[in-house]
Amino acid sequence: DIQMTQSPSSLSASVGDRVAITCRASQSVSAYLNWYQQKPGKAPKLLISAISTLQSGVPSRFSGIGTGTDFTLTISSLQPEDFATYYCQQTYSMPRTFGQGTKVEIK
Amino acid sequence: QVQLQESGPGLVKPSETLSLTCTVSGGSITNYYLTWLRQPAGEGLEWIGRTYINGSPTYNPSLKSRVTISADTSVNRFSLQVTSVTAADTAMYYCASGDIKIDYWGQGTLVTVSS
Numbered sequence: 001d002i003q004m005t006q007s008p009s010s011l012s013a014s015v016g017d018r019v020a021i022t023c024r025a026s027q028s029v030s031a032y033l034n035w036y037q038q039k040p041g042k043a044p045k046l047l048i049s050a051i052s053t054l055q056s057g058v059p060s061r062f063s064g065i066g067t068g069t070d071f072t073l074t075i076s077s078l079q080p081e082d083f084a085t086y087y088c089q090q091t092y093s094m095p096r097t098f099g100q101g102t103k104v105e106i107k
Numbered sequence: 108q109v110q111l112q113e114s115g116p117g118l119v120k121p122s123e124t125l126s127l128t129c130t131v132s133g134g135s136i137t138n139y140y141l142t143w144l145r146q147p148a149g150e151g152l153e154w155i156g157r158t159y160i161n162g163s164p165t166y167n168p169s170l171k172s173r174v175t176i177s178a179d180t181s182v183n184r185f186s187l188q189v190t191s192v193t194a195a196d197t198a199m200y201y202c203a204s205g206d207i208k209i210d211y212w213g214q215g216t217l218v219t220v221s222s
Contacts, residue, residue: 001168032207034208034209036152036209042214043201043203043212043213043214043215044152044201044209044212045212046208046209046210049207049208050208087151087152089152089209091206091207091208094165095154095156095165095166095167095168095169096154096157096206097154098151098152098153098154099151100151101151101152
């Protein structure tokens with residue numbers, strides 16, 4: 001299985017801050033890297049697919065970059081509705097695997 | 108827009124079989140990969156497996172011997188069975204559409220394994 005490791009596991013930030021979450025794969029996942037946002041009590045929501053493709057309706061303050069094994073999700077200016085847990089997922093090989101999650105909390 | 112809704116017992120006894128159904132609306136299941144995932148309370152997401160109407164299901168090896176995913180096109184539903192459950196199978200279970208990217212998710216259903 002491909003292991004996905006996110007860092008940090010949690011972070012505290014203020015509204016307006018720039019936030020970056022990294023995701024490292026144990027082997028190359030090519031461009032098969034997605035990011036999801038999950039709020040408490042809710043199902044995850046797809047934010048970004050294929051490293052950097054923003055899904056319809058997702059604000060442009062979210063962006064993704066990376067290649068091969070190292071990827072980053074950036075929120076350029078944190079908004080109150082962005083406080084949530086974020087997961088990366090690889091769909092390069094079976095079984096599909098997720099990072100352990102990064103919880104973004106209010107400072 | 109595709110909508111998915113899980114249903115099934117919220118409580119299952121140890122050693123018994125967990126059975127869940129996902130009803131899909133807004134689109135035919137023949138057009139999508141159909142995926143099951145789960146999430147223990149306070150933990151991360153685990154991919155259980157996926158199927159496609161014209162193909163064979165693929166399962167997570169960690170669960171493979173106990174899991175079956177099937178689909179019924181006549182009622183636009185797909186199902187999950189997990190046999191010989193233990194407390195470790197207690198989780199929120201999600202059905203979803205998509206494989207390379209999971210576009211649509213059900214709201215989830217909590218399954219507790221307890222006697």
